Amino acid sequence: MLLIAAIVLIISMILVLLRLYFGPTLYDRVLASNVFGTQTVLFIGVVGFLSGRPDFLDIALLYALINFVGTIAVLKFFRYRSIGDIPVHNQESE
Amino acid sequence: MALDMFYDILSWCLIGLGCFFVLIGALGVLKLPEFWSRLHAASVVESAGMILLISGLCIQSGLSLITVKLILLIVFLFLTGPTATHAVASAALVSGMKPKSDLKEPQDNL
Numbered sequence: 001m002l003l004i005a006a007i008v009l010i011i012s013m014i015l016v017l018l019r020l021y022f023g024p025t026l027y028d029r030v031l032a033s034n035v036f037g038t039q040t041v042l043f044i045g046v047v048g049f050l051s052g053r054p055d056f057l058d059i060a061l062l063y064a065l066i067n068f069v070g071t072i073a074v075l076k077f078f079r080y081r082s083i084g085d086i087p088v089h090n091q092e093s094e
Numbered sequence: 095m096a097l098d099m100f101y102d103i104l105s106w107c108l109i110g111l112g113c114f115f116v117l118i119g120a121l122g123v124l125k126l127p128e129f130w131s132r133l134h135a136a137s138v139v140e141s142a143g144m145i146l147l148i149s150g151l152c153i154q155s156g157l158s159l160i161t162v163k164l165i166l167l168i169v170f171l172f173l174t175g176p177t178a179t180h181a182v183a184s185a186a187l188v189s190g191m192k193p194k195s196d197l198k199e200p201q202d203n204l
Contacts (some may be wrong), residue, residue: 027191
Protein backbone atom coordinates (compact mmCIF):
# COMPACT_ATOMS: atom_id res chain seq x y z
CA MET A 1 0.00 0.00 0.00
CA LEU A 2 2.82 2.40 0.82
CA LEU A 3 4.40 1.36 -2.47
CA ILE A 4 1.20 2.31 -4.31
CA ALA A 5 1.20 5.65 -2.46
CA ALA A 6 4.80 6.30 -3.54
CA ILE A 7 3.99 5.43 -7.16
CA VAL A 8 0.93 7.70 -7.18
CA LEU A 9 3.04 10.50 -5.71
CA ILE A 10 5.69 10.02 -8.42
CA ILE A 11 3.00 10.13 -11.14
CA SER A 12 1.50 13.35 -9.75
CA MET A 13 4.99 14.86 -9.43
CA ILE A 14 5.55 14.14 -13.13
CA LEU A 15 2.22 15.80 -14.01
CA VAL A 16 3.16 18.93 -12.07
CA LEU A 17 6.60 18.94 -13.69
CA LEU A 18 4.89 18.95 -17.09
CA ARG A 19 2.97 22.07 -16.05
CA LEU A 20 6.26 23.57 -14.85
CA TYR A 21 7.74 22.92 -18.29
CA PHE A 22 4.78 24.09 -20.41
CA GLY A 23 3.55 26.87 -18.10
CA PRO A 24 2.73 29.90 -20.24
CA THR A 25 3.39 32.53 -17.59
CA LEU A 26 6.01 32.97 -14.88
CA TYR A 27 3.50 32.56 -12.07
CA ASP A 28 2.30 29.21 -13.39
CA ARG A 29 5.86 28.00 -13.01
CA VAL A 30 6.24 29.39 -9.48
CA LEU A 31 2.94 27.75 -8.50
CA ALA A 32 4.00 24.43 -10.04
CA SER A 33 7.36 24.47 -8.29
CA ASN A 34 5.64 25.20 -4.98
CA VAL A 35 3.25 22.27 -5.43
CA PHE A 36 6.19 20.12 -6.51
CA GLY A 37 7.98 20.97 -3.25
CA THR A 38 4.95 19.96 -1.18
CA GLN A 39 4.69 16.70 -3.09
CA THR A 40 8.39 16.08 -2.53
CA VAL A 41 7.89 16.51 1.23
CA LEU A 42 5.09 13.91 1.17
CA PHE A 43 7.19 11.60 -1.01
CA ILE A 44 10.17 11.78 1.36
CA GLY A 45 7.88 10.88 4.28
CA VAL A 46 6.31 7.94 2.46
CA VAL A 47 9.68 6.62 1.26
CA GLY A 48 11.02 6.91 4.82
CA PHE A 49 8.19 4.67 6.05
CA LEU A 50 8.60 2.35 3.07
CA SER A 51 12.30 1.75 3.70
CA GLY A 52 11.78 1.38 7.46
CA ARG A 53 13.78 4.47 8.34
CA PRO A 54 11.40 7.22 9.48
CA ASP A 55 14.41 9.43 10.29
CA PHE A 56 13.85 10.83 6.81
CA LEU A 57 11.17 13.02 8.39
CA ASP A 58 13.85 15.46 9.57
CA ILE A 59 14.83 15.97 5.94
CA ALA A 60 11.15 16.41 5.04
CA LEU A 61 10.73 19.13 7.70
CA LEU A 62 13.81 20.95 6.45
CA TYR A 63 12.60 20.65 2.85
CA ALA A 64 9.21 22.12 3.77
CA LEU A 65 10.80 25.20 5.35
CA ILE A 66 13.31 25.71 2.51
CA ASN A 67 10.51 25.35 -0.06
CA PHE A 68 8.45 28.08 1.60
CA VAL A 69 11.37 30.48 1.98
CA GLY A 70 12.48 29.82 -1.60
CA THR A 71 9.03 30.55 -3.02
CA ILE A 72 8.72 33.79 -1.09
CA ALA A 73 12.25 34.84 -2.11
CA VAL A 74 11.57 34.18 -5.80
CA LEU A 75 8.30 36.13 -5.68
CA LYS A 76 9.98 39.03 -3.89
CA PHE A 77 12.68 39.05 -6.56
CA PHE A 78 10.09 39.14 -9.33
CA ARG A 79 8.29 42.05 -7.70
CA TYR A 80 11.16 44.27 -6.53
CA ARG A 81 14.06 42.98 -8.68
CA SER A 82 16.22 42.56 -5.56
CA ILE A 83 16.30 40.03 -2.75
CA GLY A 84 17.84 42.21 -0.05
CA ASP A 85 16.52 45.58 1.05
CA ILE A 86 13.86 47.12 -1.14
CA PRO A 87 15.35 50.13 -2.96
CA VAL A 88 13.55 53.21 -1.67
CA HIS A 89 14.08 55.54 -4.62
CA ASN A 90 12.04 53.33 -6.94
CA GLN A 91 8.96 53.80 -4.81
CA GLU A 92 9.51 57.54 -4.49
CA SER A 93 9.92 58.03 -8.22
CA GLU A 94 6.56 56.35 -8.79
CA MET B 95 -6.33 -7.60 17.86
CA ALA B 96 -9.48 -6.15 16.42
CA LEU B 97 -8.33 -2.68 17.43
CA ASP B 98 -5.04 -3.14 15.55
CA MET B 99 -6.94 -4.16 12.46
CA PHE B 100 -9.22 -1.15 12.82
CA TYR B 101 -6.23 1.19 13.06
CA ASP B 102 -4.66 -0.47 10.01
CA ILE B 103 -7.80 -0.09 7.92
CA LEU B 104 -8.27 3.51 9.07
CA SER B 105 -4.69 4.47 8.19
CA TRP B 106 -4.87 2.80 4.78
CA CYS B 107 -8.14 4.62 4.07
CA LEU B 108 -6.54 7.94 5.02
CA ILE B 109 -3.42 7.28 2.92
CA GLY B 110 -5.53 6.21 -0.05
CA LEU B 111 -7.74 9.29 0.19
CA GLY B 112 -4.66 11.51 0.50
CA CYS B 113 -3.12 9.95 -2.62
CA PHE B 114 -6.43 10.46 -4.44
CA PHE B 115 -6.50 14.15 -3.58
CA VAL B 116 -2.82 14.64 -4.48
CA LEU B 117 -3.43 13.00 -7.87
CA ILE B 118 -6.59 15.05 -8.50
CA GLY B 119 -4.74 18.25 -7.60
CA ALA B 120 -1.82 17.42 -9.89
CA LEU B 121 -4.22 16.62 -12.74
CA GLY B 122 -5.96 19.93 -12.11
CA VAL B 123 -2.68 21.85 -12.15
CA LEU B 124 -1.87 20.23 -15.48
CA LYS B 125 -5.26 20.34 -17.22
CA LEU B 126 -7.16 23.41 -16.02
CA PRO B 127 -7.21 26.17 -18.63
CA GLU B 128 -6.05 29.25 -16.78
CA PHE B 129 -3.74 30.42 -14.00
CA TRP B 130 -6.49 31.47 -11.60
CA SER B 131 -8.22 28.13 -11.83
CA ARG B 132 -4.94 26.29 -11.37
CA LEU B 133 -4.55 28.00 -8.00
CA HIS B 134 -7.56 26.05 -6.71
CA ALA B 135 -6.06 22.73 -7.78
CA ALA B 136 -2.75 23.63 -6.11
CA SER B 137 -4.58 24.34 -2.86
CA VAL B 138 -6.16 20.87 -2.99
CA VAL B 139 -2.69 19.29 -2.97
CA GLU B 140 -1.40 21.52 -0.22
CA SER B 141 -4.26 21.25 2.25
CA ALA B 142 -6.50 18.21 1.73
CA GLY B 143 -4.02 15.74 0.28
CA MET B 144 -1.22 16.71 2.66
CA ILE B 145 -3.33 16.49 5.84
CA LEU B 146 -4.97 13.17 4.92
CA LEU B 147 -1.72 11.49 3.85
CA ILE B 148 0.30 12.59 6.88
CA SER B 149 -2.56 11.68 9.23
CA GLY B 150 -2.51 8.19 7.75
CA LEU B 151 1.25 7.97 8.35
CA CYS B 152 0.64 9.22 11.94
CA ILE B 153 -1.73 6.33 12.70
CA GLN B 154 0.66 3.94 10.97
CA SER B 155 3.61 4.97 13.14
CA GLY B 156 1.97 4.40 16.53
CA LEU B 157 2.76 6.78 19.37
CA SER B 158 6.41 7.87 19.41
CA LEU B 159 8.73 10.74 18.51
CA ILE B 160 7.93 10.11 14.84
CA THR B 161 4.31 11.07 15.46
CA VAL B 162 5.44 14.36 16.98
CA LYS B 163 7.55 15.07 13.90
CA LEU B 164 4.64 14.24 11.61
CA ILE B 165 2.30 16.58 13.52
CA LEU B 166 4.98 19.28 13.36
CA LEU B 167 5.15 18.70 9.59
CA ILE B 168 1.36 19.11 9.34
CA VAL B 169 1.52 22.38 11.31
CA PHE B 170 4.36 23.80 9.18
CA LEU B 171 2.80 22.83 5.87
CA PHE B 172 -0.63 24.02 6.95
CA LEU B 173 0.82 27.43 7.82
CA THR B 174 3.16 27.83 4.86
CA GLY B 175 1.16 26.26 2.00
CA PRO B 176 -1.78 28.70 1.88
CA THR B 177 0.59 31.58 2.60
CA ALA B 178 2.74 30.69 -0.41
CA THR B 179 -0.34 30.25 -2.62
CA HIS B 180 -1.65 33.62 -1.48
CA ALA B 181 1.73 35.21 -2.20
CA VAL B 182 1.75 33.77 -5.74
CA ALA B 183 -1.79 35.02 -6.38
CA SER B 184 -1.03 38.45 -4.97
CA ALA B 185 2.15 38.79 -7.03
CA ALA B 186 0.29 37.76 -10.20
CA LEU B 187 -2.46 40.27 -9.51
CA VAL B 188 0.03 43.07 -8.87
CA SER B 189 1.88 42.24 -12.09
CA GLY B 190 -1.32 42.90 -14.06
CA MET B 191 -2.86 39.49 -14.78
CA LYS B 192 -6.63 39.61 -14.60
CA PRO B 193 -8.96 36.63 -14.36
CA LYS B 194 -10.83 36.10 -17.62
CA SER B 195 -14.53 35.37 -17.37
CA ASP B 196 -16.87 33.73 -19.84
CA LEU B 197 -19.72 35.93 -18.71
CA LYS B 198 -20.17 39.40 -20.03
CA GLU B 199 -19.57 41.78 -17.20
CA PRO B 200 -22.87 43.26 -16.08
CA GLN B 201 -21.20 45.95 -13.98
CA ASP B 202 -20.20 47.89 -17.07
CA ASN B 203 -23.74 48.00 -18.40
CA LEU B 204 -25.35 49.25 -15.24
